[in-house]
Amino acid sequence: MENRIECEVKTDSTHLPLPKSKMPECWNDDMRMDYLFSHFRPHSVNPIDWESKMKFWTALLEVWCVENNKPMFSLSGLRKAFQRKGRTPVCLPTVIETMHRNGLLVVKEEFFRIPPQQTWTAWTIDLLIKKPVSWTFNKVSNFVFNSMKMVSEDILYVHIGACKDLGNKLLASVNCNRLIELNELAVLCGQEDLEQLQAIVHGLCQQGKAAIKQGNAVLIKLGDPHISDLDVGVYTLQCNEQTLTRHIEQLEAEKQMAMQEARMYISKNMKQAARNCLRKKHVLDSCTDKRTSALDNIHLLLTRLQEAKSDVKVLEAYKLGVAALKSTLKGSGLTEDSAADIMVQVEEVSSFIHVYYVVTSESSGTDVNYAW
Numbered sequence: 001m002e003n004r005i006e007c008e009v010k011t012d013s014t015h016l017p018l019p020k021s022k023m024p025e026c027w028n029d030d031m032r033m034d035y036l037f038s039h040f041r042p043h044s045v046n047p048i049d050w051e052s053k054m055k056f057w058t059a060l061l062e063v064w065c066v067e068n069n070k071p072m073f074s075l076s077g078l079r080k081a082f083q084r085k086g087r088t089p090v091c092l093p094t095v096i097e098t099m100h101r102n103g104l105l106v107v108k109e110e111f112f113r114i115p116p117q118q119t120w121t122a123w124t125i126d127l128l129i130k131k132p133v134s135w136t137f138n139k140v141s142n143f144v145f146n147s148m149k150m151v152s153e154d155i156l157y158v159h160i161g162a163c164k165d166l167g168n169k170l171l172a173s174v175n176c177n178r179l180i181e182l183n184e185l186a187v188l189c190g191q192e193d194l195e196q197l198q199a200i201v202h203g204l205c206q207q208g209k210a211a212i213k214q215g216n217a218v219l220i221k222l223g224d225p226h227i228s229d230l231d232v233g234v235y236t237l238q239c240n241e242q243t244l245t246r247h248i249e250q251l252e253a254e255k256q257m258a259m260q261e262a263r264m265y266i267s268k269n270m271k272q273a274a275r276n277c278l279r280k281k282h283v284l285d286s287c288t289d290k291r292t293s294a295l296d297n298i299h300l301l302l303t304r305l306q307e308a309k310s311d312v313k314v315l316e317a318y319k320l321g322v323a324a325l326k327s328t329l330k331g332s333g334l335t336e337d338s339a340a341d342i343m344v345q346v347e348e349v350s351s352f353i354h355v356y357y358v359v360t361s362e363s364s365g366t367d368v369n370y371a372w
Helices: 002-013 030-037 047-067 075-081 092-101 108-113 120-128 133-150 160-173 182-189 194-206 229-267 271-332 336-364
Strands: 105-107 157-159 210-213 219-222
Touching: 030 047, 047 092, 047 157, 047 160, 075 092, 092 105, 092 157, 105 108, 108 157, 108 194, 157 160, 160 194, 182 194, 182 219, 194 210, 194 219, 229 271
Parallel strands: none
Antiparallel strands: 105 157, 210 219
16 A cells, blocks of 8 residues: 555656746745645735736746647646646636636637737737626626636637747748648647647737638648738649649559569460550550649649749849939939930840840740740
8 A cells, every 4th residue: 555655656746747947946845836726815815925826827827838839728637737746726717717807818719719810919908998897897706706616627728928939939940931731730840739730820810920721621821911812823733733643653553563463464374364464554654644744734833833933023123123223323413314324225234134045945945934
């Protein structure tokens, strides 16, 4: 019996909600932790202690969310995470309700109802100021007299601060300026819980740092709040490219199998069976050629789309160059005649560059079409 108890204590002592280096120093102080785990006494009795205790849990919860890559949590999940020597913090309902009332936490359903174009500040003002007075009075009254019953064990809350921190980490770790599926993004950032990841991305949308497109698959664009038709077109082409590549690989595998079977039948002098395998191989060759041609067309379209993006950058650089030229002319006091001579020279150089590109494209056999 004593050995069993000793084993249980040892197992519980190794359970920490955070890495040891990030745990609060008082975690090993039994007297201090007994106080921090206990119920909140009325605020009027000792306001300073009440605020200090609330500050401890508020900071600890944010660190826990960021460290565990979980902006969402429930009361039951926190009870399990912060167990200490067989005890769970009984003050957590008050902590959650206070943070929710102050706008630090949002119920999951409320969080995902916030439109992408509304910022956190606007949402907080709407929640704390624009709500009816009766609603606010009822919330405060229920919190004061019955806060323990208000927080359900399984309601999911989103930590706003942690969601922002995790969103910035996601942008820093994943360099992706294209549409990407939620599942693929989860693999890239090492997030196993898709619901948690979707909350992080939704938070980025609220900050104007990402965009989400719902459909057969959840598509995400990081770093840009807008999804253009070009983005959708490129994504569709890339999906078709991957599908065709898989089909071609399968056809190649089937061709190899058909050739092996033909050799086997020939070795057994089964000529008709060998001919059938060769016919199958020729059919597979035809299918492979068609899919390879389609794949080449997709590659060409993707290349032209990339060239179109480059042309946009060239036009932007040209605009900046024109602005700089006007500034130089104005500052140096050049006359209109001298400016006209310069522009004629620029046109001559531009014509030379155009001829150079045409000659280069003809010699290389490529079709350079910048107006496409």
